[in-house]
Amino acid sequence: MARTSGPETREKLIRAAEEIFAAQGVHGGQLRDVVALAGQANPSAVQYHFGSREGLVDAVMAGRQDRTNAVLAPLLAAAPDDLPELITVLVTAESSELRTDRGRRCLRISTQLSHESGVRARTPHPTLAGTPYWALFERIEARLTADGLPEPLRLERLDLALTVVGAAMADRARQYLDGAEPLTDEPLFLADLVATTTALLRAPRPAGRKDLP
CATH class of the missing domain: 1.10.10.60 (Homeodomain-like)
Incomplete structure (x- = not known):
């Protein structure tokens, strides 16, 4: 050998x-x-x-982030501070991994790690620190702040939104890898994911809760 x-x-x-x-x-x-x-x-x-295993996982995710950051960075630089536009940037960058089997596998891996992003604590995972992805998360949160959403809900919703996008992408990737026929074509899938995620983030805050500012 x-x-x-x-x-x-x-x-x-x-x-x-x-x-x-x-x-x-x-x-x-x-x-x-x-x-x-x-x-x-x-x-x-x-x-x-x-x-360690964790070091290997980080290396896998660092490569995946390098590829998607290359797509995300120019889109983010041109995007206005508008929530649907920012979610479109996120979904477009993530969907670039659907183009190859390697990317599809990485989407299936990253969805298992979505709650390790550090969004809830505002402490980025090392693979996200200083990246366009983290800058995107900060801009989305700033938009939710401007919309009047209290901090606890902002952070939980943003974390949930990332989980939803990741799970949807991973499921689409699985279908592609398995040779299954999706229910919708890809443009409709992506447009609906943007609309659904935006609606989740913009849902009315719970009424009558005295513990929310």
Whole structure:
């Protein structure tokens, strides 16, 4: 077997992890299966290159973020501070991962990690810190602030909206990977996801709650 460099081995392990974690789950997938699929003889290859399962997952998500940030950044720079426009930017960037099997697998992985974004605590996950994604989240929250939504509801709704978008994308990705026929074509799916997510964020605040400012 030809020897490979450290970067080449890391990339093989990342690609293998994408397949295993998409099929078996981030927490259910076995690292030994990742190592075997990557063609590595050393059973500790993941620990050697990434330190832990979490380090490998972060590496998978960092690559996924690099791809989608490249799509998101110019869209965000041109977007007005209008909630449907900002949600359109989010959905458009996420949907770019539907173009390839690799992206589809990563969508299935990232939906399992949606609550680790750090939105609720305003402390970004390391893979999101300083990225256009985090800037987008801040702009969406600012729009909700301008609409008069109290902070607890703003943060919970934004976290829920990200979960909804992630789950919808992951389900679409699953259908593509399985060769299933979706109920709607992709343009309708994306337009409806924008409308649904915007409606969720703009739902009237609960009436008669004295604990909300």
